Every structure is written in C-alpha cells, then in structure tokens.
Amino acid sequence: MNIKDIARLSGVGIATVSRVINNSGVVSDATRAKVMAVVREHNYIPNGNASNLKKTRSNTIALMVKGIANPFFADMIKEVERQVNLRGCPLLIQHVEDGVDEINAALQLVKEKNLYGVIFMGGTYDHSEEKFKQLPIPFVLTTITTTKDVDPAVFSSVIIDDMQESYKAVSYLISLGHRNICFLARFPLVQHTTGNRRLMGYIKALEDHGIEYDASLVEDCEYSPSSGFTATKRLLNKKKDITAVFAASDTIAIGAAKALLSLGLSIPNDISIIGFDGIEMAEYYHPSLDTISQPGVDMAKASVEILFDLISGQSENKHVVFESVLVKRGSCKKINKQA
Amino acid sequence: MNIKDIARLSGVGIATVSRVINNSGVVSDATRAKVMAVVREHNYIPNGNASNLKKTRSNTIALMVKGIANPFFADMIKEVERQVNLRGCPLLIQHVEDGVDEINAALQLVKEKNLYGVIFMGGTYDHSEEKFKQLPIPFVLTTITTTKDVDPAVFSSVIIDDMQESYKAVSYLISLGHRNICFLARFPLVQHTTGNRRLMGYIKALEDHGIEYDASLVEDCEYSPSSGFTATKRLLNKKKDITAVFAASDTIAIGAAKALLSLGLSIPNDISIIGFDGIEMAEYYHPSLDTISQPGVDMAKASVEILFDLISGQSENKHVVFESVLVKRGSCKKINKQA
DNA sequence: TTGTAAGCGTTATCAG
DNA sequence: CTGATAACGCTTACAA
Numbered sequence A, B: 001m002n003i004k005d006i007a008r009l010s011g012v013g014i015a016t017v018s019r020v021i022n023n024s025g026v027v028s029d030a031t032r033a034k035v036m037a038v039v040r041e042h043n044y045i046p047n048g049n050a051s052n053l054k055k056t057r058s059n060t061i062a063l064m065v066k067g068i069a070n071p072f073f074a075d076m077i078k079e080v081e082r083q084v085n086l087r088g089c090p091l092l093i094q095h096v097e098d099g100v101d102e103i104n105a106a107l108q109l110v111k112e113k114n115l116y117g118v119i120f121m122g123g124t125y126d127h128s129e130e131k132f133k134q135l136p137i138p139f140v141l142t143t144i145t146t147t148k149d150v151d152p153a154v155f156s157s158v159i160i161d162d163m164q165e166s167y168k169a170v171s172y173l174i175s176l177g178h179r180n181i182c183f184l185a186r187f188p189l190v191q192h193t194t195g196n197r198r199l200m201g202y203i204k205a206l207e208d209h210g211i212e213y214d215a216s217l218v219e220d221c222e223y224s225p226s227s228g229f230t231a232t233k234r235l236l237n238k239k240k241d242i243t244a245v246f247a248a249s250d251t252i253a254i255g256a257a258k259a260l261l262s263l264g265l266s267i268p269n270d271i272s273i274i275g276f277d278g279i280e281m282a283e284y285y286h287p288s289l290d291t292i293s294q295p296g297v298d299m300a301k302a303s304v305e306i307l308f309d310l311i312s313g314q315s316e317n318k319h320v321v322f323e324s325v326l327v328k329r330g331s332c333k334k335i336n337k338q339a
Numbered sequence C: 001t002t003g004t005a006a007g008c009g010t011t012a013t014c015a016g
Numbered sequence D: 001c002t003g004a005t006a007a008c009g010c011t012t013a014c015a016a
Helices: A003-010 A015-022 A030-041 A048-054 A072-088 A104-114 A128-134 A160-175 A194-208 A226-237 A250-264 A280-284 A296-311 B003-008 B014-022 B027-041 B047-052 B071-086 B104-113 B127-132 B162-175 B196-208 B225-238 B250-262 B278-285 B294-312
Strands: A061-065 A091-096 A117-121 A138-142 A158-159 A181-185 A216-219 A242-245 A272-275 A290-293 A319-321 A325-327 B063-064 B091-097 B116-119 B139-142 B156-160 B181-185 B218-220 B244-247 B270-278 B288-291 B319-322 B325-326
Touching: A003 A030, A003 A048, A015 A030, A048 B047, A048 B104, A061 A072, A061 A104, A072 A091, A072 A117, A072 A250, A072 A296, A072 B071, A072 B091, A091 A104, A091 B071, A091 B091, A091 B288, A104 A117, A104 A128, A104 B047, A117 A296, A138 A296, A158 A160, A160 A181, A160 A194, A160 A242, A160 A272, A160 A290, A160 A325, A181 A194, A181 A226, A181 A250, A226 A250, A226 B278, A242 A250, A250 A272, A250 A280, A250 B278, A280 B225, A280 B250, A296 A319, A325 B091, B003 B014, B003 B027, B014 B027, B063 B071, B063 B104, B071 B091, B071 B116, B071 B250, B071 B294, B091 B104, B104 B116, B104 B127, B116 B294, B139 B294, B156 B162, B156 B294, B162 B181, B162 B196, B162 B244, B162 B270, B162 B288, B162 B325, B181 B196, B181 B225, B181 B250, B196 B218, B218 B225, B244 B250, B250 B270, B250 B278, B294 B319
Parallel strands: A061 A091, A061 A117, A117 A138, A138 A158, A158 A319, A181 A216, A181 A242, A242 A272, A272 A290, B063 B091, B063 B116, B116 B139, B139 B156, B156 B319, B181 B218, B181 B244, B244 B270, B270 B288
Antiparallel strands: A290 A325, B288 B325
C-alpha cells in the first residue's frame, strides 16, 4: 500500500493524496473526503523514510539522554515526549552510552535521520564552540551547559545554577552548626561535569564561612545507591568526626543514608544528610531526605518550547536558569555537640 | 556530502562506494582503502532515510516501552540497547503512553520506518491473535504475554510466571503465620494485566492455605511510592488487623513502608512487607525490603537473542519463562500474636 | 483545484 | 572486480 495505490483507488493524482495527508496546499473538501475514506479503509501509513528523504528535513526530534536509568530524568523524558508529540512530531529517544561524546552521536544521527532538532539531557560541559557549530540544526542543552569560553549565541540551555544550589545546601548545613561536612559525587576532579560544579559550590560555601576545605572529605561515587553506600562506608572508616553528608544526587543520598542507618546511627540526630535532585524516592525514604529539588518537568517543558521557537526561527538562542528549592523534610538538624 | 560526491572524489562508481560502506559484494583491497580514505576525510555518513527507503527492511530495532519511568525497566532498557548495538543495529526507544495500544503503535512504526524487529516491554496481555498476525516482522514480548487463546506459534515471549511468583510471596507470608495479608496493585480487576496475574497468585495462595479471600484487603494503586503510600493509609483506616502487606511492585512497597513507618509502626515487628521486582532502591531502603526479584537484565538479553534468532530465520517463536527469587532481607517476620 | 514529472540518496541488478 | 542505471515512495514545482 503506497501513495500510488491510494491515488489510483481514490481516482486522483498522487500529488493530491500527498496534499491531503500532509494538510498542505489546497484541496477541495469533496476530494479530501474521498481520499481520506480510502486512506482509512486501507489503513494507509505513509513511508517515513521516503518522505524524510524527499524533505531536506524530517520532523523528528531527537532526545539524547546520558544516563537513562537516572530516576530524575524519568519524568523529564516523559514530559519532553509529551510536549514534542503535542506539536505533531515524533520523538526519537537515544541513549548515549557513558563515555561516548553526545555531540558526536547527535551529529551522526542528524546526518542519518535528517533531524529537525535535538535536546541533550545529561552529560558533560566540555564541548568546544567549534563542535557546536557543526550541528546544523537547532538544539537545546538541558541540565547541562558549557564552560564560559563558548559564545552563548551558538547554543541554548535550560539549567539550574548547580554551583549556587550546591552552595545553598552546604550553607544550610553550616547554618545548623555543621563544620565537618562530607561531599559525595561522581569523581569531581574531572572538570566540566555537574559533579564538579556542585563541588565548587561546596568549596565556596565552606570558604565563605571560614571553614577550611579538606579534600579527604570528598569521596568519589557513582550516581547510585550502591555506590553512595560504599563511598559512605569508606568515608566513615577514615573520618570519624563527620556530622553531615551532602550527596550530589538523591540516589547517592539514599545509599549514604542506608550506610549510616545500618551502622545504627540516627538521621538526623547523629548525622545530617541532604541530597540533590528531588526524586520521589527521597521523599518516601525513612526518614524522608532533605534535598535540593529541581523543577525537572518545568525544565523539560521549557526545553521543548525553546527548541520549537528556534526551529520556527521565532527567536535566537536562549539560556534559562531555573531555581531549585531547598526542601526540608527533617533529615538535617542543628548540631548539639561539636566534634 | 553524499555517495555521489564520495564516488567522484575517490574516482570510482557509486555502486563501489555502496559496497565498501556496507561491506557487501566484492571490492579489491586497493579500491576499498581508497574509498575509505575519502569517507573518513570528509566524515561521510550515509543518509539512513535513503538506504532504508531502498532496502525493503531497515536494520532498526524498536523497543516499545510502556512505563519508561519504571525503575525496574531502566536497567533492562540499557541491556536491550547494549545487546542490539552489539549486533550492529540501531535501537529506537519508543515510549508508549499509558492507555495507548502498543501493538497499534508498533504497527504504525513498522510501516513508517521499515523496522527489522520489535521488542515490547511492559503493557497488557489482551491482544488478539489477529492483531499479532498483522505485525509483519519478528517481535518479542518481554515481561508480558497473552491470554491462553492466542496460538503460541504467532509470538515470542520472555516472562516470569507472575501468578506463581506472587503465590510464592504470599505463601511465604502465610508460612510466617500471617492471615490478614493485604495486596496492593494497579487496579487488579482489569483483566489481562500483570497486576491481575499477581492477584490470581495471591488468591490462590490464600485458598490453598484455607484462608478466605477478602476483597476489601485488596487496594487499587499506581506503581509509584506516592500511590502506595496513600493506598496503604486508606487500607489502614478501614482494616485494623492487617499483619502483612504484599505490594505488586517495589515502588509500591516503598510507599507502603513509608506509610507504616510514619505511623510509628515497626517493620517487621508490627507488620511485614514484601514487594516485587527487585529494584536497587528496595535494598537500600531502611529497613531493606523483601521482594520477589526478577532477573531483568537476563530477560532483556534473552529477548534480544530470541529476536535476532527470529530475524535470521534460525528458529521459530519461543517462550522463555525465567525464575524469580524470593529475596529475604528481614522486612518479613514470623507473627507472634494473632490479631 | 488538480495532475505530471523531476528528483531526494541509496541499493541492487545487470552488463562489462 | 567495477560501473551504469532503474527503482524505493514520497514532495513539490510547474503546468493544466
């Protein structure tokens, strides 16, 4: 069943069929009805490869996700899909393997599929301006941005200020009297990652409050409960006087909490803990965990809006910074005795 | 940059370029090297739409996921992708909106993209044999199957025996002395869902042990902590003598546990709880939650293997049933006093 | 308002 | 071993 068959069966030319199914050009109501009847009767679906080949640009939007298993991304992905579909476009979800360059992967996909636009979710910050310029179609970076030496005019982004939000979390702990605050994140010494930005906020907060930065309080850790668990155990072995834990994600925080609780420590009486992201699981943990909650769904929505504005040429590249909120659920407490 | 340019630049015909980039036919080593040099120099990537149009079948595999936010699926998706890529094929991840018929969505995609094969993950069981037969390419149902009136020769599946595994969980609770066991699942009265299968196992276990089935102990619940939380609160309001909770997923179990703990109840001293799936979060919950753990990654791997066997025509439709394991972490306990 | 026909960038069939 | 050339199914001038 192809466009030719439909044309023959409905007694019109193929151009007319094309006009009907694409709602383009002008077609008389009678003809349209006739064609649609045949289309429906035979359950005709146009061949996307043929139409994407002919059109220089398909209508497909790609979402490049680095860390598809990240629960924080789960709802964001759903919202991106919803918003893209709402605009009549199919969404191609592409998982980017850890360690793979997401821009390269997108570059490949663009050539391969004639993409309409791309959204990047998760990943690193260290792409060159040159690399971005290679991308011939509109794109938005969500949850990531770049180092400052890239001209903001060549890309769009939807982010939170990781450094400032991290600063917020640590300042909160300090305001509660904590001085020995450890930090858990994906190896933060690697530049240009979210973990690194959050580390900068951590360090700045300490410095601004006259607390000396102690690198041995920072532990390398994957974004998962199991990794948070083992990292916390390692930390407790070498440092006995920790009074608070700041985890770069809620998933890490959950693992850290488990490490503390299973040692018989009480949260927040013996030790305070705060995470980052605002995933549902952190709220339903027992005790409920404090966190820096990002407005993930709003960010997803904004990303799609910006992308489509770019596509329609209605606007230039844009950079939106969302506010996160410090959610206090009781897992952080004023310190009573100084270690 | 297209195949013509590459042909011109390397001084050969386009057919030869095609042979080189597809590793098909015979090309002299010298010619191959010459062409590859040009390809690499210009960073040439073939237009997938054109080749998929020409080939009657693309090499794309689609993964139709119902419930992409389900943490149990997260690792499975990653494994499916890994296995598919290992075989040199791109994977198209397609999220299927709740309420949308996944077979119809696949049918559309097949026509649109000339798919090579499809894997269905999550969803319902109530598809007719007729519907399946409409799918003109190999496919595998993962974590779902059909009702018995569909000829097993028309589809493949990779599942666990939900009813039996549920039976296992409930029998375990009964063996610990529990009689008032409640069950939380996505509205189980709807036929042909995973929730319903697990309900059947629950009922059968009760009956086999001479316990009368009490429908008011079954509560409707989405597969999320928040829903598990509110469902449990509802339940505790109407039933005071519950001694154990069986949740149809770990996400529900976590919400249920939070409801109990925040009421000051102790797990497992006051009430026992067991979930289903085996997600990481359940292990790192405090207390760690017992569960029926499914071998998700193995199931994902098996699904891809079966799919490619079907594609290569090496085998007929196959049905694999994996065993789940009852993981005891201490959230279920022998009952001391009968209510 | 509608139909004809020229490609889009490949692959595959043939001759050479 | 290699090179023309005819499709694949569609969109879009352009002509009618």
